[in-house]
Amino acid sequence: MKKRAERINEISVMLAEEAYKAYTGKKDYKRALEIYSMLATYECIPKNISNYSKNMMSRLGKKIEDNK
Template identity: 60%
Template sequence: MERRYKRINDASKELSEEAFRAYTGKKDYKRAIEIYYLLAESICVPKEISNFSKNMLGKLSKQIKEKS
């Protein structure tokens, strides 16, 4: 069970980093939203990553509204 938790935690961190790179570096908001939504809504994702993803979704939606 501990191995499974570690694998999920590592995968969640990698996805979070990928989404952050898509958001800040490439300005690929669609990809960032897809990843952050997955991390925010999945049950098995650690709480701190889920909360961070929810906050980033809020920031992304605010930026998209400002640009429109």
């Protein structure tokens, strides 16, 4: 069980990094939104990553509104 939790944590961090790169570097807001929404809603995601994803989703929402 501990090994599974470690693997979930590792993958969550990798996904959060990928979403951040999509948000800042590539300006691929759709991809970033997909990843952040998944990280924010799934129950098995660690709390700190989930909270970070929720925060980034709100930033992303403001960024999308500004571009319209």
